[in-house]
Amino acid sequence: MSEPLLQIEDLAVRFRTDEGAVRAVDGVSLSVERGEVVAVVGESGSGKSVTGMTLMGLTRGPNAEISGSARLDGRELLTMSNRELRAVRGNDIAMVFQDPMSSLNPVYRVGDQIVEQIRTHQQLSRQQAMARAVELMERVGVPRAAERLRSYPHEFSGGMRQRVMIAMALSCSPKLLIADEPTTALDVTIQAQILEELRQLRSETNAGIILVTHDLAVVADIADRVVVMYSGRVVEQGTLDELFYDPQHPYTWGLLGSITRVDSDRSARLPAIDGMPPSLLAPPPGCHFQPRCPHAFERCGEVPELSPRTPDSPGHLDRCWLEVERKRTLRLVDGQIGLAAPVRA
Amino acid sequence: MARFVIRRLITMVLMLIVISFVTFLLFIVALPGGNPAALIAGRLATPAEVHLISVRYGFDKPIWVQYVRTMANLFDGSAYSYQEGFNVMGAITRGAPATLSLSIGAGVFWLLSSIGLGTLAAVRSGRYTDRVLTVLSMVGVSMPPFLLGAVLIYYVSYKAGVLPINGYISFTVSPWQWFRHLIGPWITLSVLFIGFYSRVLRGSILDAQGEDYVRTARAKGLSERRVLVRHILRMSLLPIISLWGLDIAQVIGGGAILTESVWGLHGIGQLAFNAIGAFDTVTLLAIVLLTAICVVVMSALVDILYAVLDPRIRLG
Ligand SMILES: Nc1ncnc2c1ncn2[C@@H]1O[C@H](COP(=O)(O)OP(=O)(O)OP(=O)(O)O)[C@@H](O)[C@H]1O
Ligand SMILES: [Mg+2]
Numbered sequence: 001m002s003e004p005l006l007q008i009e010d011l012a013v014r015f016r017t018d019e020g021a022v023r024a025v026d027g028v029s030l031s032v033e034r035g036e037v038v039a040v041v042g043e044s045g046s047g048k049s050v051t052g053m054t055l056m057g058l059t060r061g062p063n064a065e066i067s068g069s070a071r072l073d074g075r076e077l078l079t080m081s082n083r084e085l086r087a088v089r090g091n092d093i094a095m096v097f098q099d100p101m102s103s104l105n106p107v108y109r110v111g112d113q114i115v116e117q118i119r120t121h122q123q124l125s126r127q128q129a130m131a132r133a134v135e136l137m138e139r140v141g142v143p144r145a146a147e148r149l150r151s152y153p154h155e156f157s158g159g160m161r162q163r164v165m166i167a168m169a170l171s172c173s174p175k176l177l178i179a180d181e182p183t184t185a186l187d188v189t190i191q192a193q194i195l196e197e198l199r200q201l202r203s204e205t206n207a208g209i210i211l212v213t214h215d216l217a218v219v220a221d222i223a224d225r226v227v228v229m230y231s232g233r234v235v236e237q238g239t240l241d242e243l244f245y246d247p248q249h250p251y252t253w254g255l256l257g258s259i260t261r262v263d264s265d266r267s268a269r270l271p272a273i274d275g276m277p278p279s280l281l282a283p284p285p286g287c288h289f290q291p292r293c294p295h296a297f298e299r300c301g302e303v304p305e306l307s308p309r310t311p312d313s314p315g316h317l318d319r320c321w322l323e324v325e326r327k328r329t330l331r332l333v334d335g336q337i338g339l340a341a342p343v344r345a
Numbered sequence: 346m347a348r349f350v351i352r353r354l355i356t357m358v359l360m361l362i363v364i365s366f367v368t369f370l371l372f373i374v375a376l377p378g379g380n381p382a383a384l385i386a387g388r389l390a391t392p393a394e395v396h397l398i399s400v401r402y403g404f405d406k407p408i409w410v411q412y413v414r415t416m417a418n419l420f421d422g423s424a425y426s427y428q429e430g431f432n433v434m435g436a437i438t439r440g441a442p443a444t445l446s447l448s449i450g451a452g453v454f455w456l457l458s459s460i461g462l463g464t465l466a467a468v469r470s471g472r473y474t475d476r477v478l479t480v481l482s483m484v485g486v487s488m489p490p491f492l493l494g495a496v497l498i499y500y501v502s503y504k505a506g507v508l509p510i511n512g513y514i515s516f517t518v519s520p521w522q523w524f525r526h527l528i529g530p531w532i533t534l535s536v537l538f539i540g541f542y543s544r545v546l547r548g549s550i551l552d553a554q555g556e557d558y559v560r561t562a563r564a565k566g567l568s569e570r571r572v573l574v575r576h577i578l579r580m581s582l583l584p585i586i587s588l589w590g591l592d593i594a595q596v597i598g599g600g601a602i603l604t605e606s607v608w609g610l611h612g613i614g615q616l617a618f619n620a621i622g623a624f625d626t627v628t629l630l631a632i633v634l635l636t637a638i639c640v641v642v643m644s645a646l647v648d649i650l651y652a653v654l655d656p657r658i659r660l661g
Contacts, residue, residue, distance in 0.1 A: 056564055062471060082569070090566035097564070102557040105576055107655050117565040152656040168565070 003074050005208040006032040006055070006176055011068035011078075013047070013054050021065075022280045024050040026232035028068075029306055032176065032208040037198065039219040040212045041255065042229030045277055048212045049098055051229075052178040054078075056093055057085045072176060091121040094169035095178040098212075100162035104153040111149030114168045121172045136167035141193045159186045166194060173205045180212045195222050216255065220244065228252050231278050231288035234306055238316035248309060248318035250339055251289045253331045257338025273339060287319065294340045295322060295330055349652050349659055357645040364637040369412050372630045380404070381626070385427045419631055426625050433631045436616055440599075443513040444612035446523065447530050447605065448596035455535035455542065456589050460582070462539065463546030468573070470551060478543065485540025494533040494607030502529065511609035534604040538592060542585045549581040583651060590647035591640060598636025 013025040025047040032038045040048050053059050055070055055077055070077045072092060080088070097103045104113060114133040118124060124132070130149070137145035140163040153161055162182060169177055179198065183191040199222065201207050213219060219226055219240070226243040228236040228251065236249040247253055254273035275292035278284050284291055286301040293300070304319040311324075322330065331337050373381065382399035383390070390398075399405050403414055418424040422434035466478040502508045508529050514522040553559060554577065562576040599605075599613035606615055613632060620628040652658045 053560075058560055058563060086566045086568060088566070089564055095564050097557060097561060099557055103561045105558040105562065106657055107579060116567070120566050154657050165561075 004031040005034045007071045009069045011070060013050050013059055014065040016063040020281045023232050023283060024280060028234050030227050030234060030237060032210060034208055035202050035206045036224045037209045037211055037222050038225045038227060039223035040210060040227045040229060043277060046229040047232040048229055049180050052095055052180055056089050056095055090117050091172045092174060093176045094174035096165045096169045096180060096182045098180040100158055100165050103165055104161055106153055109150055109152055110164050114171055117168055118171045136171055140167045140197055141190060159190055162186060170201060174207060176208045178210045183218060231283060233288060236318040242313055242316040248327060249320045250293050250295055253337055254339035346659055350649055353645050353648050357641050360641050365634055366412060368630060368633050372626045381427060424627055426628050428623050428625050433628050437613060437631060440613040440616045442515060443610040446527055447601060447610060448593055450527055451531040451534040452593040454531050455538040459539045459542035459546060463543035466547040467550035482540035482544050485536045488536055490533050490603040491607050493536055497529050513610045530604050530608040530610060534601050546585050549584050550577055553577045553581050579654060587647045590643035594639035594643040598639045599632050
């Protein structure tokens with residue numbers, strides 16, 4: 001089989017707003033194989049969640065302009081009819097949303113909300129679906145699951161709600177799971193448990209997983225490949241080793257540099273790179289990272305394509321005009337990978 | 346849940362006692378028309394006669410004694426209008442069928458219509474249907490009932506002869522005539538509410554569309570219809586249901602004065618209208634209390650409904 005589970009090519013999502021068009025996603029290409037965990041990292045506002053939601057058709061609307069292509073098992077998702085999309089949502093693709101506090105409906109019992117999803121896609125009786133919900137809740141580490149399923153969301157802590165969301169996402173054994181910062185609200189033990197659960201889902205059902213996270217320790221723990229996003233674009237992608245040991249894009253250096261600096265506090269929201277991300281209303285021409293990049297030169301005024309630039313690893317793609325050999329020296333700051341302090345003009 | 350209901354009912358009784366006492370002070374003690382004994386005695390009475398009446402009716406007693414007596418009279422049906430001499434309870438009971446028919450019929454009509462139109466406007470938001478409904482609701486909200494009533498009476502009843510011109514026919518006399526006589530008043534009373542409620546509902550549906558849990562519902566693969574009915578409407582209906590509770594209480598308590606008068610229904614609203622003209626404080630007190638009872642009971646029911654619909658409230 002040549003076709004990967006998910007193939008996104010040049011995805012762009014624009015929202016028309018009163019201030020102008022927001023280019024939330026502006027050229028995202030990535031693929032996910034069956035049984036593969038792809039981590040998506042990038043600072044706040046880089047378009048990670050919008051990318052995930054667009055795959056499920058959740059950003060469709062009169063003010064959204066979506067272009068490019070996203071195929072799941074060879075089926076185009078972006079142009080699918082709403083009816084076809086409903087059969088995919090929750091069933092072929094499931095998403096764990098970023099904000100567990102508000103993602104459950106406050107007026108229904110937690111169990112009923114899981115059962116609703118199961119029964120939308122599977123011919124099960126209420127009792128059977130409830131039994132499945134209990135089993136799922138136990139799997140994601142909720143004690144006394146049968147009893148707790150009768151609770152309402154407001155009776156749960158953030159971490160518990162997050163686990164409910166995960167149980168719900170797993171309920172129909174999706175082919176693709178999009179987990180948008182699934183472990184942010186959780187303490188380290190539960191986090192490990194959830195990651196274990198994701199691994200198990202992958203090995204049992206061969207599902208592909210897109211894991212959006214800010215936590216590079218989680219990435220190192222579970223990801224097969226890493227996609228780095230910056231200001232709506234994928235700026236670099238490659239295997240875990242390629243990204244961690246031979247990073248090509250200065251923004252990635254910054255990310256890696258900030259983790260070594262904040263080692264003591266793993267949960268600190270990355271990245272601590274000087275400057276602000278560009279406005280999505282009027283992004284700079286050429287490379288979006290250019291205004292913050294200490295190594296920028298004239299060429300950076302042109303948009304660099306996402307392409308393989310390291311001779312020996314064809315799967316390692318990036319968007320940076322710098323020469324590979326120069327980068328290997330530029331990225332070393334005090335002997336470690338990092339982004340040099342910006343040169344002030 | 347049971348504890349919530351009981352607590353809410355106790356509050357309700359306390360509220361009624363306070364409201365009735367304040368209204369009593371306003372209407373009877375700080376009487377705008379002057380000494381009630383003088384009113385009863387009439388213009389030509391001597392001070393001695395006024396004093397006699399004052400003692401006989403207990404106007405010289407402490408206020409709380411007067412209050413208890415007046416309340417007892419009102420509730421056991423032995424309160425009489427000082428000016429007109431009719432039995433207040435009797436007058437209200439005579440007006441009640443017309444007013445209840447008007448308010449319950451119109452209430453159901455305007456609630457259902459605004460749910461339908463408000464939902465339609467929200468679902469079609471920004472499109473042609475929504476724009477048309479926006480304009481219509483503006484017209485509805487700014488249409489005074491007396492004008493709408495007059496227009497309906499002139500064109501539909503008088504010119505076209507489709508509806509009766511005015512009056513109320515009891516349901517027991519003829520259900521069909523009862524219905525025919527109420528169509529005009531129902532529409533007259535409802536239009537303003539429909540315009541207003543459908544806007545409120547449209548807004549709260551659009552707000553809910555952006556909720557994270559609605560996105561979750563869509564992400565589960567539910568149909569748009571199910572998302573709307575189960576995940577959006579349930580919460581979005583709450584604001585208009587609480588408005589409805591208060592408005593319907595007002596109308597039952599004689600609040601539809603204009604509609605009742607234009608269509609000559611002789612209900613509680615019209616009784617209130619006449620009582621205001623005649624400074625008939627006892628009747629007014631009774632009607633205000635009736636309204637207060639309706640409002641307090643309805644808002645307790647609305648609160649209980651809220652608690653049924655939203656589990657978070659049961660904690661509070
Ligand atoms: N419906 C919308 N209309 C207009 N702008 C939007 C809309 N949805 C998202 N955006 C904008 O798109 C950008 C990307 O948002 P997104 O949520 O994908 O970021 P993210 O990478 O997930 O960030 P975070 O790490 O904070 O979750 C943001 O600037 C956001 O304001
Ligand atoms: Mg996000």
